[in-house]
Amino acid sequence: MKTITSRDNAFYKEIKALATSSQARRKAGHSLLDGVHLCQTWLDLRGAPRHCVVSEGALGNAEVQAIVARCGAVNAPVTALPDALFNAVSQVEHGVHLLFVIDTPQPATPPALVMASVLLDGVQDPGNVGSILRSAAAAGVKQVYCSPGTAFCWSPKVLRAAMGAHFVLEIFEHVELPDLVRTAQIPVLATSGYAAEGLYTLDLRDPVAWVLGHEGQGVSTEVLELATHRVAVPHLGQVESLNVAACAAVCFFEGLRQQQALQA
Structure with a gap:
């Protein structure tokens, strides 16, 4: 020493x-x-x-x-x-x-989405990014793709918020999300507070890719239009929407609930 x-x-x-x-x-x-x-x-x-x-x-x-x-x-x-x-x-x-x-791990970006994934489209708050990574890892998500505007996943604040989730995920940064969505081999579900389709109407038993957007602006218009589904998380009360990390957790664990129900 x-x-x-x-x-x-x-x-x-x-x-x-x-x-x-x-x-x-x-x-x-x-x-x-x-x-x-x-x-x-x-x-x-x-x-x-x-x-x-x-x-x-x-x-x-x-x-x-x-x-x-x-x-x-x-x-x-x-x-x-x-x-x-x-x-x-x-x-x-x-x-x-x-x-x-x-x-800093820097895996090569796969050519297409083929397994349970999360796409972060301009999520800027390090605490939100870390919380999303932690929930994703706990729900069995394998890969995370970050747009150029997303907070750097290996920053100290994101690392602390994720509590070790980084080490069981493949994390790809500076990814052009529209290109990735166009070639996806699994359904791509973009969250939006204005979507007509509700989370609990979806079949989530097979792998999907979730898209989560900027804290204020949401998922970009281009990615929303390319997604297989535009999905809203139902909620009561007079708040306009959920925090993006809370929204992510609800979506991931609804998928996990359906998968475990299928196995049972």
């Missing part, structure tokens, strides 16, 4: 840039996992990180000790920072001071 004590250290500057700059993360092709849960889940599902960074104060924590030992067993570098330096790079308040630097 190495120890860094200077703010001028090149590696420390690199970590700080990754923690504070989306541009730096994209340019380097690296992301940060902050906290015991994300780091533990990465080890369990994906293996060794590129680098493990821990604060000196966290080294007495039993969970951190176990993770550091696992990193050593797979030859992942481990670096300790004084608590003051670590605080400047972590965005988690009152958390356990542990970070993984990972290579």
